[in-house]
Every structure is written in C-alpha cells, then in structure tokens.
Amino acid sequence: MVEGPNPNPTELLHRLADRDASAAARLLPVIYEDLRGLASDYFRRQEGGHTLQPTALVHEAYAKLAGSSSAWKDRAHFFAVAATAMRQILIDHARRKQAEKRGGDRARVTLSNLLTPSRGSVIDVLALNELLDRMEQLDPRQHQVVEMRFFAGASEEEVAEALGISRTTVQSEWRSAKAWLAKELRKGDTQ
Numbered sequence: 001m002v003e004g005p006n007p008n009p010t011e012l013l014h015r016l017a018d019r020d021a022s023a024a025a026r027l028l029p030v031i032y033e034d035l036r037g038l039a040s041d042y043f044r045r046q047e048g049g050h051t052l053q054p055t056a057l058v059h060e061a062y063a064k065l066a067g068s069s070s071a072w073k074d075r076a077h078f079f080a081v082a083a084t085a086m087r088q089i090l091i092d093h094a095r096r097k098q099a100e101k102r103g104g105d106r107a108r109v110t111l112s113n114l115l116t117p118s119r120g121s122v123i124d125v126l127a128l129n130e131l132l133d134r135m136e137q138l139d140p141r142q143h144q145v146v147e148m149r150f151f152a153g154a155s156e157e158e159v160a161e162a163l164g165i166s167r168t169t170v171q172s173e174w175r176s177a178k179a180w181l182a183k184e185l186r187k188g189d190t191q
Contacts, residue, residue, distance in 0.1 A: 013072035024066040031075075035062065035082060038153050042086065052093045061085040076154070076162035080144070083152030091129045131184050135177065141165070142177040149174055 009030050015023035039054035039061075064085050065078070072078045136143040144163060148154040156174070160167045 009078075010072075010074050013075070013078050016066060017071040027066070028062055031078075032058065034079070038079075038083065038151070039086065041153050042090070042151070052090070057086055057089060060089050064089070074162075076158050079152045079154060079158075080148050080162050083147050083150075083154075087129070087132075087147065087151050091126065094126055094129075127185070128181075131181055134184075135180065139173075139177075142173045142180075145170055145173040146177045146181070 007026060007030055009027065012023045012027040012030060016027060035058045036054060039057040042057075043054050061082055065082060072081075132143060132146065135146065141163065145159055148159045148162065149156075154162070156167050156170045159165075159170045163170070165173075
C-alpha cells in the first residue's frame with residue numbers, strides 16, 4: 001500500500017497490530033506531536049525538578065505500545081492506552097525516586113485541571129495512583145474517563161466516542177469522579 005505524505009494514523013495502528021514492521025517507524029512521526037503534547041501537559045502540572053522529561057516519557061511509552069500485541073480500534077483507543085502507559089511509567093518513576101530517597105518525599109503533582117475546588121493544590125502522585133486503582137475497582141468507566149481526560153487530555157467528545165457513551169454521560173462521570181477524588185484526597189491530607 002502506497003501512502004501519501006500524511007498517512008492515516010488509524011490505518012498505521014491497524015498495520016502495527018498486524019505486526020507490520022514498517023508501521024511502527026512510520027506511525028511515530030504522525031502521532032509524535034500529540035503524544036509530546038500529552039506529556040508536556042502532564043509536566044506543566046508538576047512541581048519543578050522532575051528528572052524525567054516529556055521526550056523521554058513519550059519515547060518510553062511509544063516503545064511500550066509499539067511492542068505490544070494490542071489491536072487498536074482507532075486513534076482515540078490508542079491515545080487512551082497511551083495515557084495508561086504514560087501513567088504507569090510516571091508511577092514507576094516516582095516509586096524509583098522514592099526508593100532512592102529511602103522513603104523520603106514522594107513525587108508531587110498539581111491537579112489544577114482535575115480538582116476544581118482545590119485549584120492549584122499539590123498532591124502525592126503515588127496517592128493519586130492508589131486512588132485511581134481503587135476507582136478502577138469501584139467504577140471502571142469513571143476510571144477510564146479520568147485516565148482519558150486527565151492523562152490523555154482527551155476532550156469530552158473523544159472520550160464519548162472511545163467509550164461508546166454520550167457526551168452527557170462523560171460529563172456526569174467526570175464530575176462524579178472529580179468529586180470522589182477530591183474527597184478522598186482531602187481525607188488523605190487529614191490522616
């Protein structure tokens with residue numbers, strides 16, 4: 001198949017899932033800026049001094065995704081999985097940093113785009129991960145909405161399309177998830 005200057009990302013994702021060796025190399029330039037934007041957004045919400053850089057996060061996440069045997073439905077599905085991969089990489093990085101400090105300060109992240117009542121508040125990224133793991137057990141759909149909205153930077157429309165639900169449902173799930181996370185994070189601050 002001969003492609004023009006702007007190959008279709010969904011087609012390349014399908015070819016990657018079919019183990020087409022050339023698809024991985026051709027896909028990265030097509031989606032790189034979007035992945036870099038996700039990583040940059042994440043790092044803008046963090047305190048300074050982070051040792052992992054957005055470019056390294058993108059490359060590590062892409063290597064993980066390109067090496068998987070996942071069948072990508074479409075671009076939105078890929079970015080939802082990419083958000084999960086980035087979150088896992090960031091959590092692993094935070095855990096390694098914590099271990100290096102022998103239980104010292106945990107990595108902290110500003111969740112100004114997530115928690116409206118406490119705009120600008122800084123929380124423990126490992127505590128957030130624990131809450132998201134709990135949320136996944138309690139309400140898997142809310143968990144997916146949070147991952148896609150917060151970590152992947154997906155719009156309400158993109159989340160609705162990827163999950164096969166209405167935009168109104170996405171809005172409701174997002175509000176509910178933010179309220180639950182804010183409540184749980186406040187509990188953690190007082191303990």
